[in-house]
Amino acid sequence: MQSDGWMTQETVALSGLTRRLEELRGDGHVQLTLMTVTDWLEDGEFEVSYILTDPVLFRTVILGVRIPRETPELPTVSDIWPQAVTYEQEINEMFGIRFEGSPRQGVPFILEGWKDIPPMRRDFDTLKYSVEHYEDRPGRRSIDTRRFVGRVSDEKSFTDAWEPREDDGRERKLADMDGGAAGSDRGETTDE
Amino acid sequence: MQAVLNLDIGYLGLCALSVIGAIAYGLLIGGIIRKVMARIQSRIGPPVWQPYLDVAKLFFQRTSIRHGMMFYLAPVFRTVGGIGIYLLIPIVAGMPGLAGFSFNGDVLLVIYFMFFGCLGMALGAGESGHPHAIIAVSRGLSQMSSYELPFSLALIALVAQVGTFSIGGIIEAQAGGIGNWYLFMNPLAGIAGLLSFLGMQMYSPFNIVLAPQEIPIGPPTEYNSTFLGLMMSGRAIFGVAKSALFMNLFLGGATSIPEAMIKIFVVYMWAVFVGAVFPRFRAEQSVRFFLRWPTWFGLAGIALAMLMKHLAS
Amino acid sequence: MSNDYDVTKETHLWFGPQHPGVTGNMSVELWLKGDTIQRGITHVGYLHRGFEKLMERRTFIQSFPIVCRICVPEPDTNEYLLAKGLEQLGGIYDDVPEKARWIRTLTLEMARLAATLMVLGGQVGSMGLGPVPQWMMTLRDYVLDSFEELSGHRIYHMYIVYGGVRRDLPEGFEGRLEKTLQTIEERLPWIDRLMFENDVFRKRAIGIGYVPPEWVDEMSLSGPIVRAMGIPRDVRKDYPYEVYPELDFDVITEEGSDMFARARVRRREIAQSINLIRQMLADMPKDGPFCLKLPSLMHWRIPKGQTYVRAEASRGEFGYFVVTDGTDKVRRVNVRGPSYVHGVSLLERMLPGTNISDLSSLMVSLQTCPPEIER
Numbered sequence: 009m010q011s012d013g014w015m016t017q018e019t020v021a022l023s024g025l026t027r028r029l030e031e032l033r034g035d036g037h038v039q040l041t042l043m044t045v046t047d048w049l050e051d052g053e054f055e056v057s058y059i060l061t062d063p064v065l066f067r068t069v070i071l072g073v074r075i076p077r078e079t080p081e082l083p084t085v086s087d088i089w090p091q092a093v094t095y096e097q098e099i100n101e102m103f104g105i106r107f108e109g110s111p112r113q114g115v116p117f118i119l120e121g122w123k124d125i126p127p128m129r130r131d132f133d134t135l136k137y138s139v140e141h142y143e144d145r146p147g148r149r150s151i152d153t154r155r156f157v158g159r160v161s162d163e164k165s166f167t168d169a170w171e172p173r174e175d176d177g178r179e180r181k182l183a184d185m186d187g188g189a190a191g192s193d194r195g196e197t198t199d200e
Numbered sequence: 201m202q203a204v205l206n207l208d209i210g211y212l213g214l215c216a217l218s219v220i221g222a223i224a225y226g227l228l229i230g231g232i233i234r235k236v237m238a239r240i241q242s243r244i245g246p247p248v249w250q251p252y253l254d255v256a257k258l259f260f261q262r263t264s265i266r267h268g269m270m271f272y273l274a275p276v277f278r279t280v281g282g283i284g285i286y287l288l289i290p291i292v293a294g295m296p297g298l299a300g301f302s303f304n305g306d307v308l309l310v311i312y313f314m315f316f317g318c319l320g321m322a323l324g325a326g327e328s329g330h331p332h333a334i335i336a337v338s339r340g341l342s343q344m345s346s347y348e349l350p351f352s353l354a355l356i357a358l359v360a361q362v363g364t365f366s367i368g369g370i371i372e373a374q375a376g377g378i379g380n381w382y383l384f385m386n387p388l389a390g391i392a393g394l395l396s397f398l399g400m401q402m403y404s405p406f407n408i409v410l411a412p413q414e415i416p417i418g419p420p421t422e423y424n425s426t427f428l429g430l431m432m433s434g435r436a437i438f439g440v441a442k443s444a445l446f447m448n449l450f451l452g453g454a455t456s457i458p459e460a461m462i463k464i465f466v467v468y469m470w471a472v473f474v475g476a477v478f479p480r481f482r483a484e485q486s487v488r489f490f491l492r493w494p495t496w497f498g499l500a501g502i503a504l505a506m507l508m509k510h511l512a513s
Numbered sequence: 514m515s516n517d518y519d520v521t522k523e524t525h526l527w528f529g530p531q532h533p534g535v536t537g538n539m540s541v542e543l544w545l546k547g548d549t550i551q552r553g554i555t556h557v558g559y560l561h562r563g564f565e566k567l568m569e570r571r572t573f574i575q576s577f578p579i580v581c582r583i584c585v586p587e588p589d590t591n592e593y594l595l596a597k598g599l600e601q602l603g604g605i606y607d608d609v610p611e612k613a614r615w616i617r618t619l620t621l622e623m624a625r626l627a628a629t630l631m632v633l634g635g636q637v638g639s640m641g642l643g644p645v646p647q648w649m650m651t652l653r654d655y656v657l658d659s660f661e662e663l664s665g666h667r668i669y670h671m672y673i674v675y676g677g678v679r680r681d682l683p684e685g686f687e688g689r690l691e692k693t694l695q696t697i698e699e700r701l702p703w704i705d706r707l708m709f710e711n712d713v714f715r716k717r718a719i720g721i722g723y724v725p726p727e728w729v730d731e732m733s734l735s736g737p738i739v740r741a742m743g744i745p746r747d748v749r750k751d752y753p754y755e756v757y758p759e760l761d762f763d764v765i766t767e768e769g770s771d772m773f774a775r776a777r778v779r780r781r782e783i784a785q786s787i788n789l790i791r792q793m794l795a796d797m798p799k800d801g802p803f804c805l806k807l808p809s810l811m812h813w814r815i816p817k818g819q820t821y822v823r824a825e826a827s828r829g830e831f832g833y834f835v836v837t838d839g840t841d842k843v844r845r846v847n848v849r850g851p852s853y854v855h856g857v858s859l860l861e862r863m864l865p866g867t868n869i870s871d872l873s874s875l876m877v878s879l880q881t882c883p884p885e886i887e888r
Contacts, residue, residue, distance in 0.1 A: 241647035413534035479640035
């Protein structure tokens with residue numbers, strides 16, 4: 009009953025990418041609606057997705073191409089769709105994927121003076137970055153909501169959880185970081 | 201030149217008092233304008249005395265910006281231009297301190313003083329080095345030369361009809377009832393004057409110099425603290441002086457202080473109400489506007505003046 | 514374009530980021546000859562908060578307070594799209610109750626109304642006409658009051674969540690919303706009079722900011738920009754979602770493709786939104802659940818998958834590309850805001866030959882919104 013047009017998903021090998029895009033474009037998928045990247049860290053691959061739209065028959069194709077994380081390079085599509093320059097510029101900045109022949113590669117789009125690894129990659133640790141680059145306000149009281157979970161009904165543990173902690177939040181966060189293997193989100197819940 | 205020769209301390213004191221009064225009145229009008237605009241826009245608006253507070257606050261502030269001598273002098277030029285033009289114009293005929301240093305030919309001097317303030321501003325803004333200010337100066341100068349054309353034409357018609365270059369003489373010629381006001385005696389030249397007055401007051405659609413959304417906010421971009429306060433007072437007295445000039449030329453002058461205040465207020469509000477309902481012209485559209493209909497009206501006004509003079513003789 | 518002020522030297526000018534004429538925290542670097550722009554580059558990055566990265570580290574329900582911050586004037590589209598993407602991937606989209614669909618559509622349309630009111634006021638506001646923007650902001654405030662009543666918040670509602678909506682309509686909400694709509698309708702003729710019949714506005718808007726129709730497919734433009742070219746393209750009609758198929762409306766088009774045509778489209782869309790809201794208030798089912806029983810907030814895991822969902826915002830096509838990987842967090846969310854194309858590629862392409870006076874009104878006309886460019 010609810011339809012989103014006719015959406016198909018397909019993947020293509022890197023060698024056939026340009027040909028497939030041209031094919032789809034000749035088939036009526038003339039609009040490049042979105043170009044984006046998913047980082048499959050455990051597979052060691054990036055998946056670049058091109059979302060193409062047919063504005064006449066209302067069809068949508070999500071065309072994915074997997075490329076290795078070690079050599080992230082792709083041909084540009086900015087000669088077909090001019091606005092892809094911006095997408096490619098941003099992906100280049102945020103994921104470190106290089107687009108052959110695209111203008112504005114390496115030109116900062118959002119970040120300024122960025123020295124670290126590209127920030128949208130999965131292995132970029134935001135908590136570590138913020139601990140290294142920013143300082144806690146002295147006297148800052150950390151309220152970790154995870155301490156409430158499962159025992160909010162208990163009056164005493166509720167007041168315990170709100171007890172201001174004496175230790176320095178900065179050290180605690182660093183300790184958390186060392187201890188937590190996969191949980192990179194720990195202790196950051198109150199930061200934003 | 202009689203008044204100029206009769207200078208004494210008391211007279212100067214009266215003049216100083218009248219300048220201060222004019223600045224205060226200009227600021228009050230500014231406050232009323234903000235209130236009126238707010239009401240048009242269904243807002244409550246600031247209190248009418250807000251400009252006094254603004255100016256007082258600005259005068260108590262100091263700046264550490266260094267741009268050069270001309271940058272500092274520009275607000276002074278502007279204010280001096282305002283005071284000069286104000287002192288030349290008789291506000292209330294025959295009242296010491298408000299009668300002005302009227303003499304034959306002072307109309308021309310007044311026009312020069314109007315240019316003088318703006319030129320000083322232009323030099324100062326140029327030295328501030330801000331590109332917005334420079335764009336605004338080029339806009340302002342081109343707009344100024346374009347609205348001075350219909351204004352001068354209206355003035356020529358007026359002078360031709362009255363036969364004197366003195367503001368006092370022009371006022372005397374209009375004495376004796378509303379029908380003698382030049383606005384009704386020669387409506388064509390009056391319309392040219394009214395339209396060019398819109399350009400002079402720089403409310404929209406002719407506020408291309410300040411143009412907050414385009415080149416914020418033009419020449420005063422780099423100004424702050426005392427300089428901005430000085431410019432605000434300069435603008436206040438300039439507005440009063442221009443309205444008074446218009447009142448003298450086209451609305452028959454004033455014989456008492458309340459009459460002068462009312463007439464100045466009405467003339468001021470004419471520009472404000474037009475500004476309330478129109479967006480801003482582009483720079484070249486504004487220039488073209490003044491060179492089209494107001495100029496034709498001015499020329500027709502001269503023709504009408506000649507005709508009337510011919511018929512009268 | 515007049516070359517009255519033609520000089521050989523180019524002026525280098527930053528238009529923003531601190532500039533009253535710029536729509537938000539962005540800047541355009543310009544090279545001018547006289548008053549005419551030779552070329553320009555859009556710069557963003559003053560507002561980057563890394564929403565997409567933040568969402569990768571939060572559970573699904575924790576993402577909702579984040580997404581609504583992507584668009585200040587119209588946050589509901591973001592909430593709806595994230596909810597829809599997660600529902601589709603989690604396989605509960607078809608179970609969303611009927612009443613929730615109606616309330617969602619009502620919210621989306623109210624958000625469109627509020628945003629359109631604001632941008633139409635901004636259109637003349639950028640040209641220095643004071644009253645219209647102020648009236649429009651007042652009217653928008655009345656709509657925000659309705660939102661406050663509905664969700665408890667004025668700007669960021671966090672009202673649409675996966676499974677439905679957060680709360681039912683309050684008692685007597687229809688009557689009060691109807692009153693708001695009447696207030697807006699009473700003021701609209703004033704706005705027509707002061708804006709569309711205003712000679713100065715017509716002079717400045719007609720023929721300025723022309724977008725050629727062949728750029729539409731090339732750059733995948735959407736929204737009022739396309740509809741002002743006479744091309745009836747609207748996500749609500751083309752990819753019908755929620756209860757839009759059951760409502761009676763036509764896609765509004767105008768001819769001319771300039772700033773005036775776009776303003777006309779927006780003006781008529783205000784009337785359209787009011788009409789749609791009235792239809793929804795009349796046809797909405799009065800009873801029934803407004804939300805599914807939500808999957809566990811802390812432990813809902815969505816199987817691996819990806820989807821692209823879209824909706825019509827006031828600016829054009831808003832899209833969310835959502836990837837999940839079987840955990841309780843999203844793998845990747847990419848927000849496709851219409852301004853990403855309109856504010857960067859299209860604006861840069863339109864800049865050469867534009868007069869500097871028209872730049873801010875052009876940006877309002879394209880409705881560039883920096884938060885959705887940098888996300």
